[in-house]
Amino acid sequence: MSRPGTLRVLSDGEVASVHEAALRVLAESGVYIDYPRALEHLAEKGARVDFAARRVRFPRSLVERALLSCPDSFTLYDRDGRAALQVGGDQVHFAPGSCAVRVLDSDGTARPSTARDLVDLVRVADALPQVSLQSTAVVAAEAPKELADSYRLFLVLSHSAKPVVTGAFSEPGLWDMKTLLDAVSDDQAGDAPCAVFDVCPSPPLKWTAISAANVMDGAAANLPIEFVSMPMPGAASPATLAGSVALHAAETLSGVVLAQTVRPGARVVWGGAPVQFDMRYGTTPLSAVEATMIGVASAQLGKHYRLPTHTYAALSDAKEVDAQAGLETALSGVLAALARINVISGLGTLDFENTHSREKLVLDAELAGMVQRLLRGISVSGETLATELIVELGPGADYLGQRHTRRWFREESHLPGAVIDRLERQAWAQSGSPDAWARARKQVEVLLAGHQAPAPPADRAGALAAAMRRIMAAHGCQALPFVER
Amino acid sequence: MQAQEELKELRDAILEADDERALAATGRLLEAGVDPRTILDSGMSQAMFELGERWNRGEVFLPEVVAAADVFKRCNELVEPALLAGGRRQPSHRVVMATVKGDVHDLGKNIVGAMLRTAGFEVHDLGKDVPADRLVEAVRELEPSLVGLSALLTTTMLQQKAAIQALEAAGLRQAVRVLVGGAPVTGQWAAEIGADGYAPNAPEAVKLALRLVEGAAPGPGGGAP
Incomplete structure (x- = not known):
């Protein structure tokens, strides 16, 4: 199976350069953290902390260990x-x-x-x-x-x-x-x-x-x-x-x-x-x-x-x-x-x-x-190259009825949903010439009308609703849509 | 094996487009003396009907339909002589199909033919590059309800017109309904050349065919108004 190569926009050397730059920024500038608990915690773990300025500078070893x-x-x-x-x-x-x-x-x-x-x-x-x-x-x-x-x-x-x-x-x-x-x-x-x-x-x-x-x-x-x-x-x-x-x-x-x-x-x-x-x-x-x-x-x-x-x-x-x-x-x-x-x-x-x-x-x-x-990607093997089939059938053959076609067409081709238009023009016109937005609207209607989203198991659904009600009560909120009372 | 089980085996084999199994089952059913009409109706046609249902549900695709229709055709070649011997012809609407002269593209026509078989039509496929006189001959002999004419090229679609004119000259035009199809063909072109209908794709062609034979008696010449 030959999969498309992984896209890279930086070379290995450039990745290393960015890494060095980031480490230098962390060591020399550091970051501002507006949270005393984090400042104390990081000081304890080996960062250099300026509590007044809320600045934390990170030694290289601390970053590497993390x-x-x-x-x-x-x-x-x-x-x-x-x-x-x-x-x-x-x-x-x-x-x-x-x-x-x-x-x-x-x-x-x-x-x-x-x-x-x-x-x-x-x-x-x-x-x-x-x-x-x-x-x-x-x-x-x-x-x-x-x-x-x-x-x-x-x-x-x-x-x-x-x-x-x-x-x-x-x-x-x-x-x-x-x-x-x-x-x-x-x-x-x-x-x-x-x-x-x-x-x-x-x-x-x-x-x-x-x-x-x-x-x-x-x-x-x-x-x-x-x-x-x-x-x-x-x-x-x-x-x-x-x-x-x-x-x-x-x-x-x-x-x-x-x-x-x-x-x-x-x-x-x-x-x-x-x-x-x-x-x-x-x-x-x-x-x-x-x-x-x-x-x-x-x-x-x-x-x-x-x-x-x-x-x-x-x-x-x-x-x-x-x-x-x-x-x-x-x-x-x-x-x-x-x-x-x-x-x-x-x-x-x-x-x-x-x-x-x-x-x-x-x-x-x-x-x-x-x-x-x-x-x-593209699967390349004797079976998928189909050389024997091509040679056997020769020029002008019809591949649609072949066993090989039935064996492979499903996994080789991705069939998009109805929202992607692949109709022949007249059939498209007969169906009302819908544009992408119209087709998507229709699909949304179909999904919202037909799809049963699975609710949590009954006891857990109850526990979830009870937990939400407790959170609401703690904030003085009486009712919200979709929360059973 | 009981006839019912054997009929199910035949249906399954056609649905899976397994020609060896389907032909073997058909052979065993005939040998066991099962009425060829039953083999056709409860076995082969029932399988094609089920295939049509699966198509409508989006569960099967063109390769499966075309292959199953081909298996159906081969089984029919075994059953037909027995039917004829018994003098009991299948009362289904007959369609003669052809890709017109000068055009060797028959994929679209094959798909339409396969889909028509799933809808219960008896399809006689004359192949590709079919001259008008051969079409006339086939219509005279087979007395179909419908004639389907396919053309992929703008240069060969003129032959659809020539074929219809040949049917007229032979005095056969009134006896059949003519459907035309193919990439460059439009409803306007169909009207212009005096065809009875046009469909943009195979499922629409089946709907159109069913509409055109509606009310007409099936069997030879059933399409005559």
Whole structure:
């Protein structure tokens, strides 16, 4: 089996140069951590800490030791405790983008997202086999700020069994979320994790109290942590791609040290949300080709350290599901997948990760399916070369009726869903000349009407709802949609 | 083995496009003295009907349909003499198909033929590069309800028109319904050359064929209005 080569945008020597640059940044500049508990902890573990300035400088040996204790891959379980997927190696998994604040409705208007929107997105993603993970895709406008993070996770866990990429919005939020995960898994949140927690440093080289606390607490609770550094070339990192990759590496390494010194062996993912900084509008397109190049280069660093990798890609900054959305999603998604980045987050999203679309999710899942076919490569053997068959049949033969065709056509060809138009023109016209958006709308209707998302087993569903009610009560919240009273 | 089990074996073999097994089962059924009509209806046609259902559910694809239809055809060659000997011809609608003169592309026609067989039509395939006089001869002899004419090239689609004119000249045009198809063919072209219908793909061709024979008595000449 000949698989496509792994995409690399840096040579081995250049990876080493970035590594050296990151180590020098960590030793000489260090990072700012706005969280005394982390400062004390790191001082104790051998970092040089300026408590007044909240600056932490990392000796080289501390970083190297932390890298040695990281697992090179780990298993993610589904909500109901079954091993679902491996994060690491050459595996590529696709997840919807997360934490958008708007949805693009089926009538084409963008509006603030609600609990119902998240449930619909989760149900659509649950029905799509190309989507390996869920994400807490949008915030629910109904939820009070203090429980916005736990409520999102509750909604996902209630409507899909797939593993989920999520994240906390506050220090106690992470513990509330762990309570939910324990409730639905019979206290397996740490031992058989079904959730990955995104934690974002603030570029350049800063950790807020919330992020630092989430790293330390996530490691203590044995929850997988995904570092999502977001260099911003020319604004919050050097304008050069190499400098931005170095800054990404320095930020992420500081997170790795923080997690590994709390719990050596903590599961960590070398992730990122690379952007370009558009010098005309001051916007931060995640689907710019330079952003994806930073993502691929950063993943090379992660793979050099033998860590599981992640990036945001397979998304677009267009405002509608149009030709720009298609080309940006496909370009970034294909590049990230060829780089064998283990988790690719972004399906369904538009508009700088701010807007989610169920219809786009359905279309993007087709991209994910095609990309997985690409990654399977071309099988070359006597049987697949079919020389004997070609010689036997000779010129002008019909291969359609051949046994060889029946033996091979299913595994050799990837059949996309109905949302990808492959009709002959007249048949397409007869079916109403639907464009991609119209076909996706129809598919969303079919999925939402027909797909039964699996609820947790009865006792665990009860425990999950009870845990959510306790969290709500602690914050003085009486009722929320989808939470039984 | 009981006849019922043997019929199931025949259906399974056709669905799996296993020609050796299907032909063996057909042979055993005939030898055991089972009514050839039963073999055809409860065995072979039932399998093609099931295949059509699977097609509609998106479970099988063109290679499986074409192969199963080919196995059906070969089994039919064993059953047909017995049917004729018993004087009991199958009362199904007959279709004569051809890729027109000058055109050697028969993949599309084969697919349509296979799909028509799944819908219960008796398909007589004249092959490719078929001159109009051979078509006329076959129509005269077989008295089909339907004639299907395929052309892939813009240069050969004119031959569809020539074939229809030849049927008219022979006085046979009123006795049959003519369907045309092929990549360059459109509904407008079908109307222009006096065909009775056009379909853009095989499933639509089956629907059209069923519509055209609706109400007409099956059997030879059944398509005559």
